[in-house]
Amino acid sequence: MEAALAPYVAFATKAFAREATYRIEVLTEIGSLVLRVYILRSLWTALYAQNVAPVGLPLHSMITYATVAMLMSLILEVDATRLIREKLREGTIATDLMKPISVPFYFFSDGLGQTALHALLVVPSLLCALLLVRIDVPSPATFAVFLLAFVVGYGVNFFLNFLMNCIAFWTLETFAAQLIVRWASDLLSGQIIPLLFFPGIVGRLVFTLPFAAIYSTPLLIYVGVIPPARWAISIAVQMLWLVLFAALASVVWRAASNRVVIQGG
Amino acid sequence: MRSLFSPEYEERVAVGDVTFALEPGELVGYIGPNGAGKSTTIKMLTGILVPTSGQVRVAGLVPWKSRKENARNIGVVFGQRSQLYWDLPLIDSFELLRAIYAIPPDRYRRNLNEFVDILEMSDFLRTPVRQLSLGQRMRGDFAAALLHGPKVVYLDEPTIGLDVVAKEAIREFIARINAERGATIVLTTHDLADVERLCRRIVLIDRGTLIYDGDVDRIKSEYGRFRTLVVRFSEPVVQPELEGAQLSGLEDSSARFRFDRNLVRADRLVRQASERYSVEDVSLEEPDLESIIRRIYIEGYERRPEEGAS
Numbered sequence: 001m002e003a004a005l006a007p008y009v010a011f012a013t014k015a016f017a018r019e020a021t022y023r024i025e026v027l028t029e030i031g032s033l034v035l036r037v038y039i040l041r042s043l044w045t046a047l048y049a050q051n052v053a054p055v056g057l058p059l060h061s062m063i064t065y066a067t068v069a070m071l072m073s074l075i076l077e078v079d080a081t082r083l084i085r086e087k088l089r090e091g092t093i094a095t096d097l098m099k100p101i102s103v104p105f106y107f108f109s110d111g112l113g114q115t116a117l118h119a120l121l122v123v124p125s126l127l128c129a130l131l132l133v134r135i136d137v138p139s140p141a142t143f144a145v146f147l148l149a150f151v152v153g154y155g156v157n158f159f160l161n162f163l164m165n166c167i168a169f170w171t172l173e174t175f176a177a178q179l180i181v182r183w184a185s186d187l188l189s190g191q192i193i194p195l196l197f198f199p200g201i202v203g204r205l206v207f208t209l210p211f212a213a214i215y216s217t218p219l220l221i222y223v224g225v226i227p228p229a230r231w232a233i234s235i236a237v238q239m240l241w242l243v244l245f246a247a248l249a250s251v252v253w254r255a256a257s258n259r260v261v262i263q264g265g
Numbered sequence: 266m267r268s269l270f271s272p273e274y275e276e277r278v279a280v281g282d283v284t285f286a287l288e289p290g291e292l293v294g295y296i297g298p299n300g301a302g303k304s305t306t307i308k309m310l311t312g313i314l315v316p317t318s319g320q321v322r323v324a325g326l327v328p329w330k331s332r333k334e335n336a337r338n339i340g341v342v343f344g345q346r347s348q349l350y351w352d353l354p355l356i357d358s359f360e361l362l363r364a365i366y367a368i369p370p371d372r373y374r375r376n377l378n379e380f381v382d383i384l385e386m387s388d389f390l391r392t393p394v395r396q397l398s399l400g401q402r403m404r405g406d407f408a409a410a411l412l413h414g415p416k417v418v419y420l421d422e423p424t425i426g427l428d429v430v431a432k433e434a435i436r437e438f439i440a441r442i443n444a445e446r447g448a449t450i451v452l453t454t455h456d457l458a459d460v461e462r463l464c465r466r467i468v469l470i471d472r473g474t475l476i477y478d479g480d481v482d483r484i485k486s487e488y489g490r491f492r493t494l495v496v497r498f499s500e501p502v503v504q505p506e507l508e509g510a511q512l513s514g515l516e517d518s519s520a521r522f523r524f525d526r527n528l529v530r531a532d533r534l535v536r537q538a539s540e541r542y543s544v545e546d547v548s549l550e551e552p553d554l555e556s557i558i559r560r561i562y563i564e565g566y567e568r569r570p571e572e573g574a575s
Contacts, residue, residue: 006364006367007361007364007365007367009364010360010361010364010365011361014350014353014357014361017353017357018350018352018353021352021353021393090346091346092346092347092348094308094311094313094343094346095341095343095346095348097311097312097313097332098311098312098313098336098339098341099336099365100333100334100336100337100365100366101333101336101365102333258315
């Protein structure tokens with residue numbers, strides 16, 4: 001078992017090291033995050049002064065929501081499997097397929113390595129953000145459930161990106177498709193605006209979409225809008241999306257590897 | 266515009282009629298013009314492309330049915346793309362490969378030391394790959410492909426873009442791997458000097474079809490019957506003629522005569538020339554593999570060149 005895992009541990013370690021070579025980029029990320037936290041604080045404070053607050057989400061919860069969402073995005077915005085489309089375009093996926101490894105697991109472990117590096121940024125970013133805003137501290141139980149929901153949401157997001165990048169097997173270019181899904185996800189995941197703000201039937205619909213599993217569910221658990229009584233069902237819904245997306249990813253991967261076309265080879 | 270809305274797909278047979286077998290330890294040149302189907306064959310041999318019909322076996326395995334097992338037996342070098350980690354020091358790629366192939370530590374160290382020594386890599390082992398020169402990167406790629414001691418090695422244009430010194434170093438390394446480790450090597454290249462230096466046997470394909478499979482020497486003697494005698498006159502000659510040879514080029518005061526060495530002897534032609542004209546210098550051109558292959562690409566290979574030759 002240990003020997004079977006060794007290559008994947010090595011992939012993750014090398015991905016971590018590779019990401020770490022771009023130090024400036026990593027540092028800019030923290031700077032940009034702090035700037036965005038500042039903008040959002042000003043924005044929400046102004047909006048709340050105009051009395052647009054939805055029921056049950058006071059300003060301090062809103063600012064907490066926005067700041068935690070920013071910290072989550074440090075990890076969730078890493079397109080961990082972009083390697084797929086890069087390798088397809090360059091034709092280097094051929095050399096990976098010529099190795100005695102499971103190629104999807106290679107991409108997964110590489111993605112985990114990248115994620116690990118970006119996760120390291122959360123604490124310094126949080127410290128910087130705390131110079132600008134004050135955020136609510138939840139109970140340990142709430143925080144633990146939030147972390148669980150975040151991990152499941154990470155999985156959903158991971159497979160969503162994986163599926164997007166697999167489009168490259170058919171088109172080699174995925175920019176347009178990814179942009180559309182990205183916009184939809186920004187809006188419908190609750191990353192920028194809590195889904196509570198959507199009115200009427202749309203408001204109910206957005207909670208049933210898979211995007212809600214990525215940001216909205218963990219964040220609403222954190223700020224207490226989802227009460228302990230509904231923790232189990234919320235995470236169960238997330239899990240459902242995770243299983244569904246993972247199954248879809250496996251089907252798509254099988255179809256994709258059946259039509260490996262190596263460009264210019 | 267039309268192709269945007271209704272893309273047209275044309276079905277093409279990339280590799281149709283190609284049959285050959287290799288003995289363990291053989292080093293064979295796999296040759297053909299661009300688009301002949303060489304890379305397609307390599308893809309099928311490595312298990313990443315499934316043929317619509319036909320059979321492929323590598324060391325007893327059907328590559329695409331047991332891709333991972335087959336991968337343990339093979340090593341691949343692409344001259345045009347690297348398998349090394351671009352941003353990381355060269356040694357990191359080797360360590361990764363140690364994990365991928367689960368190479369035992371002592372064997373890893375032995376192989377690595379040997380390759381670092383032969384390929385003179387010690388100076389740049391800790392340099393990020395993106396900072397290496399093409400020659401250094403190629404040496405790194407060779408080591409990467411061979412660290413796990415593969416039985417079968419595919420080399421796809423391994424000397425492309427290298428300078429003469431680097432080329433020779435790579436050729437020497439290939440010969441050495443073949444001789445000392447007994448690896449079976451399929452060498453795809455457009456540089457026929459690689460083949461002349463390394464291979465006894467070539468497999469020649471064109472448009473997905475096998476057109477020659479045999480000794481380099483045989484193809485040379487079949488096509489090499491025609492030689493060229495170059496004569497330089499001390500003064501310009503209008504229409505020089507030699508019996509038994511054809512004028513194939515005339516430039517200033519030097520003429521080229523093509524002749525069949527089975528029909529006329531070179532020394533007779535030389536004597537003839539010096540009797541008729543005032544000759545300053547003569548030289549004889551042997552056809553090299555490159556010119557032979559070029560003719561085959563253009564005219565097609567015929568089993569009996571006596572009949573088809575002009």
